[in-house]
Amino acid sequence: MTASLPITAKLIDGKAFAAALRARIATQASGMAAQGITPGLAVVLVGEDPASQVYVRSKGRMTREVGMNSYEHRLPADTPQADLLALIDRLNADPAVNGILVQLPLPSHMDEFSVINAIDPAKDVDGFHILNVGRLATGQKAMVPCTPLGCLMLLRDHLGSLSGKNALVIGRSNIVGKPMAQLLLRDSATVTVAHSRTANLPDLCRQADIVVAAVGRAHFVRGDWIKPGATVIDVGINRTDDGLVGDVDFDAAARVAGAITPVPGGVGPMTIACLLANTLTATARANGLPDPDGLTP
Numbered sequence: 615m616t617a618s619l620p621i622t623a624k625l626i627d628g629k630a631f632a633a634a635l636r637a638r639i640a641t642q643a644s645g646m647a648a649q650g651i652t653p654g655l656a657v658v659l660v661g662e663d664p665a666s667q668v669y670v671r672s673k674g675r676m677t678r679e680v681g682m683n684s685y686e687h688r689l690p691a692d693t694p695q696a697d698l699l700a701l702i703d704r705l706n707a708d709p710a711v712n713g714i715l716v717q718l719p720l721p722s723h724m725d726e727f728s729v730i731n732a733i734d735p736a737k738d739v740d741g742f743h744i745l746n747v748g749r750l751a752t753g754q755k756a757m758v759p760c761t762p763l764g765c766l767m768l769l770r771d772h773l774g775s776l777s778g779k780n781a782l783v784i785g786r787s788n789i790v791g792k793p794m795a796q797l798l799l800r801d802s803a804t805v806t807v808a809h810s811r812t813a814n815l816p817d818l819c820r821q822a823d824i825v826v827a828a829v830g831r832a833h834f835v836r837g838d839w840i841k842p843g844a845t846v847i848d849v850g851i852n853r854t855d856d857g858l859v860g861d862v863d864f865d866a867a868a869r870v871a872g873a874i875t876p877v878p879g880g881v882g883p884m885t886i887a888c889l890l891a892n893t894l895t896a897t898a899r900a901n902g903l904p905d906p907d908g909l910t911p
């Protein structure tokens with residue numbers, strides 16, 4: 615039905631936005647270096663998941679590019695959980711390390727919550743520790759999960775104020791859906807969180823000024839679900855025979871939406887840029903400095 619319409623949506627270029635954000639972070643990091651402080655980020659990868667290896671490599675490279683120290687720890691897939699917890703203890707105690715990230719997913723013999731909650735909340739640059747989750751939910755100063763923080767930055771840049779907008783978050787994961795809903799609420803949007811049991815999802819979606827799709831199913835959100843002029847943020851990264859695609863049927867949605875993020879090149883690059891932003895914020899807080907400009911929600 616939508617295929618006959620021209621593509622009219624503005625493309626929200628997350629790749630360009632993330633590059634500009636990293637440049638600002640590099641400038642602020644060099645300001646810290648002038649005060650004798652070099653932020654340090656430790657990334658821990660357990661196992662050989664191919665996508666995780668790519669992300670961890672990119673994290674290390676981009677950390678160094680913005681002038682921070684990168685510490686990479688690669689552990690075999692059969693590492694006992696106690697060994698991972700012992701490494702986290704050492705990183706918690708290391709003053710050169712300001713940020714700690716354990717790449718997810720973890721091998722199935724490990725308990726994700728026990729591992730994440732072992733990280734010092736002040737160094738939890740993923741914002742997944744229960745204390746940071748609670749702080750975000752109650753409007754206190756927190757470390758904020760990187761992907762939703764990146765989505766928020768793109769939304770604010772495109773829309774200015776989110777106040778009073780109808781926002782639909784599709785997906786209720788701890789990494790994206792739930793913190794995204796908290797951030798939108800904090801910006802005074804009217805937020806609905808949809809999931810696999812939600813009734814009448816297409817109709818709900820047709821009422822949304824903002825759609826954040828984070829379900830992990832290729833092309834799940836159809837073009838005729840989109841309200842004309844809506845802003846569509848696609849968090850999905852699905853590897854298919856047609857290559858990497860998002861959770862939104864981009865070709866159809868881009869003929870109806872006012873603005874839309876592509877996959878690749880939309881939200882994905884913001885995740886690592888926001889990780890660097892969080893590392894800078896954690897370093898500032900650890901050294902009694904004010905939060906860096908424009909990097910926190």
Ligand SMILES: Nc1nc2c(c(=O)[nH]1)N[C@@H](CN(C=O)c1ccc(C(=O)N[C@@H](CCC(=O)O)C(=O)O)cc1)CN2
Nearest residue numbers: 669716717718719740760878879880881882883885886
């Ligand atoms: N501890 C964490 N684990 C995971 C997180 C996270 O935030 N913290 N998020 C994802 C993976 N992720 C970062 O870790 C990540 C995903 C995607 C991208 C990205 O730049 N995507 C590109 C496409 C790259 C490709 O070809 O695969 C894009 O969308 O343009 C960066 C980071 C799960 N684990």
